[in-house]
Amino acid sequence: MTPRLEVRGLSKAFLGAQALKDVSFSLEAGQVLALIGENGAGKSTLIRILSGAHGPDQGEILIDGNPVHIDGPGASEALGIATVYQELNLFPDLTVAENLVFNHFPGGTVINWNQARRESRAFLTELGLTLDVDRRVRQLSVAEKQMLEIAKALRRKAQLLILDEPTAVLGGADVDQLLDLVRGLRSHGVSIIFVSHRLEEVFGLADTYVVLKDGELTGTGRISDTDHDDLVSKMVGREFVRGVRSVNRELGAPVLEVEHLTRIGVLEDVSFTVRAGEVVGVAGLRGAGRTELARAIYGADPVTSGHVRLHGKPLDARNPIQAIGAGVGLVPEERKTQGLFTALSSVHNTALVGMVKRRRRWVNPSKDLAMTRDYIRRLRIKAPSALAPVAVLSGGNQQKVVLAKWLEAGVDLLILDEPTRGIDIGAKQEIYELIEELGRQGKALLIISSELPEVLALSHRVLVMYHGRIAAELDGDRTTEEEIMFHAVGGRTA
Amino acid sequence: MNSPVRASAPSVWSTRLRANWLPIALLVAILVVVVLAVPSFFQSANLLNVGRQSAIVGVIAIGMTFVILTGGIDLSVGSILALSGVTTAMLINSGMTIGLAAFLALLVGVALGVLNGLGVAVLKIQPFIMTLATMVAIQGLSLRVTDGGPQQFDNSNSFFTVMGSGNVLGVPGPFLIFLVISVLGVLVLRYLPFGRFVYAIGGSLEAARLSGVRTGRTVVLAYAVSGLCAALAGVMTASRLGVGDPIAGSLSNLDAITAVVIGGTSLMGGIGGAVGTVFGALMLAVLSNLMNLIGISPFDQQIVKGAVIVIAVLIAAETTRRRFRTRRPDATRVPATATHAPLDPTLTSSAR
Numbered sequence: 003m004t005p006r007l008e009v010r011g012l013s014k015a016f017l018g019a020q021a022l023k024d025v026s027f028s029l030e031a032g033q034v035l036a037l038i039g040e041n042g043a044g045k046s047t048l049i050r051i052l053s054g055a056h057g058p059d060q061g062e063i064l065i066d067g068n069p070v071h072i073d074g075p076g077a078s079e080a081l082g083i084a085t086v087y088q089e090l091n092l093f094p095d096l097t098v099a100e101n102l103v104f105n106h107f108p109g110g111t112v113i114n115w116n117q118a119r120r121e122s123r124a125f126l127t128e129l130g131l132t133l134d135v136d137r138r139v140r141q142l143s144v145a146e147k148q149m150l151e152i153a154k155a156l157r158r159k160a161q162l163l164i165l166d167e168p169t170a171v172l173g174g175a176d177v178d179q180l181l182d183l184v185r186g187l188r189s190h191g192v193s194i195i196f197v198s199h200r201l202e203e204v205f206g207l208a209d210t211y212v213v214l215k216d217g218e219l220t221g222t223g224r225i226s227d228t229d230h231d232d233l234v235s236k237m238v239g240r241e242f243v244r245g246v247r248s249v250n251r252e253l254g255a256p257v258l259e260v261e262h263l264t265r266i267g268v269l270e271d272v273s274f275t276v277r278a279g280e281v282v283g284v285a286g287l288r289g290a291g292r293t294e295l296a297r298a299i300y301g302a303d304p305v306t307s308g309h310v311r312l313h314g315k316p317l318d319a320r321n322p323i324q325a326i327g328a329g330v331g332l333v334p335e336e337r338k339t340q341g342l343f344t345a346l347s348s349v350h351n352t353a354l355v356g357m358v359k360r361r362r363r364w365v366n367p368s369k370d371l372a373m374t375r376d377y378i379r380r381l382r383i384k385a386p387s388a389l390a391p392v393a394v395l396s397g398g399n400q401q402k403v404v405l406a407k408w409l410e411a412g413v414d415l416l417i418l419d420e421p422t423r424g425i426d427i428g429a430k431q432e433i434y435e436l437i438e439e440l441g442r443q444g445k446a447l448l449i450i451s452s453e454l455p456e457v458l459a460l461s462h463r464v465l466v467m468y469h470g471r472i473a474a475e476l477d478g479d480r481t482t483e484e485e486i487m488f489h490a491v492g493g494r495t496a
Numbered sequence: 497m498n499s500p501v502r503a504s505a506p507s508v509w510s511t512r513l514r515a516n517w518l519p520i521a522l523l524v525a526i527l528v529v530v531v532l533a534v535p536s537f538f539q540s541a542n543l544l545n546v547g548r549q550s551a552i553v554g555v556i557a558i559g560m561t562f563v564i565l566t567g568g569i570d571l572s573v574g575s576i577l578a579l580s581g582v583t584t585a586m587l588i589n590s591g592m593t594i595g596l597a598a599f600l601a602l603l604v605g606v607a608l609g610v611l612n613g614l615g616v617a618v619l620k621i622q623p624f625i626m627t628l629a630t631m632v633a634i635q636g637l638s639l640r641v642t643d644g645g646p647q648q649f650d651n652s653n654s655f656f657t658v659m660g661s662g663n664v665l666g667v668p669g670p671f672l673i674f675l676v677i678s679v680l681g682v683l684v685l686r687y688l689p690f691g692r693f694v695y696a697i698g699g700s701l702e703a704a705r706l707s708g709v710r711t712g713r714t715v716v717l718a719y720a721v722s723g724l725c726a727a728l729a730g731v732m733t734a735s736r737l738g739v740g741d742p743i744a745g746s747l748s749n750l751d752a753i754t755a756v757v758i759g760g761t762s763l764m765g766g767i768g769g770a771v772g773t774v775f776g777a778l779m780l781a782v783l784s785n786l787m788n789l790i791g792i793s794p795f796d797q798q799i800v801k802g803a804v805i806v807i808a809v810l811i812a813a814e815t816t817r818r819r820f821r822t823r824r825p826d827a828t829r830v831p832a833t834a835t836h837a838p839l840d841p842t843l844t845s846s847a848r
Binding site for chain 1: 686687688689691692693695696698699700702703704705706707708709710766767819820
């Protein structure tokens, strides 16, 4: 039997970085293929090539045995491929029916809305979904939106459905409902590529699997021929040279103490401490509550219960101002919208927090300029000028400006959320050295990262989060990527 | 590529000149055309007239600059102008001294600005809607307290007259006020943390919040500045006309926004400044004056003005785009090893 999809020798490079290297696999009609790998392993690139967002550098794609060129989203759709991304493409203020028929309106020139609603209702019922076609999408739960997105894809007669981490943001019962929907589609002959980090789902659903690591295929086969440990080692099994952490640093008194921090539905009974000079890594999958933990400590989001202490004194910041005043800094995940003012200069960006913290009455532009030029020199920030908008800097240099901002303000505890995401390797190394340097100065550091090598290279201890809880606290010297990943995907210790 | 900073870092002034070159260039271009075509423009009487004409819109526009820099808009300035003038006139007529009456009128402007700010910052009403509502309501308030008629008042106080129509050392009083307000506006935006916060909020409200900026307070204050400037323009208008007119300045909100935008401030917030606004206001006044001198009909003048706005904004957009497309000394093209040298050890000096 000819496979529905066959991929042969697919390669793709971005700016010299090899995102996919010679990847080949196939998918039969009416089967579910689990696509797994760490963040940055090449899953997204593969999906984007199949959905027409990127062209491959090399390799062939065959649909039902015929070689095809997917040179745009339209071409992908015409081939019967539909992709449901994590960021949903729905119109929040339109109704379910309006979203479902969008761009394929019934009734010719003038849209026949009665027919649209009737057809929508019938179509959803056929899929076994109970969604009110007149509800606005904004009012739907995340799970319902996800199902609507899938329904939308299927209405376009998709024969190959790609689901990009559809369960990452869903809770237990919603996940089950979504998995049931996927099983129903499979029995109707739809082929599905299912991206998930949660291995228990993979074992409960998929027929075959493909594991990518650093753009290369490290394993493929029938799911019944593998097990949990085998998949984890294929995901992370790489040589890694230990990083810059000085092993025998003497740690000081506790700086941050988090006690039973809870935010309903987001964080559950989180407790840990970070000592002076200590680097604590927070690992876990997207949606596990890592960013939410950082924001709760920082006072950016409210908490339901629990306490945060800094130097033994209650902090419990209700807004960032209190946290900053107490000596906490946050390098946020979204650098361009939360960490920086991209339209403003390095000077303006670097001086702002210190200005707030010291309650300065006046701005001294020439002093700020000198101070910023000093940081530009010391942190080796590559900028055309201290007065140029930071939008013109590269990601790594922008991140250094964010760090300069906190160095200038002075912090005892610095929380870094994905500090090196989207940053080139050279700047990455420099940021690691800076983190290490801050540790030597006796700062407490909490580092959230999806990159396990980064977590291992920097951390004295590693907290692994799963579903808003701390699933494991591991020794940074002894733990391994496999062990972290085991806890991050919800593995249970025997 | 060894030196992270260019050997000759540009001075603050050259950078500022580059940021504001557009309105300055346009003004110069218009002036050059004028020298050739309409020599009478440069008679001192006419120049002073231009200064006078630019003043009232200019004062409002400086306040408007603060609001627009936060990413907001203030449509209510024309109504505040009218109410302020009416307040001044009626308080004078009730026997109050001119100084006190004008002061209270300014307080009314501040209060209404605070109201706008609270609506935007606390109730989270979109600035356009909030100030549209206050624009309508304040206009109604002026008409109600005056029964719709202009309020005459005794305008014989020489000091007060200067604010609207008199001269000081040969320079029109209103133009002097405009200059003083402009300088204050520039200084506040540049030398007070409040000014920095205004830019920060326009750049990204969330980033400002995470940086510890008291965003609500800053927004309220920005609208208060706008209300104060509008009220000051109202007092100036009353002084000039000798009446408090409840329908004065009804289109001055649009003129002020035009001046700000021609001056290169982005309606999205975070980019621009008061210097540009000064030139924007001057340019609008020069343009009207010129067209009057040449004898272009008022109807045609509006058409020309519309065209000038579009051209000015297109050029402003291009300037901004260029400023954000500076060459990137990007590390991605440098071999990774080149950046692996240790960071400057002086980083530690502060801690030891």
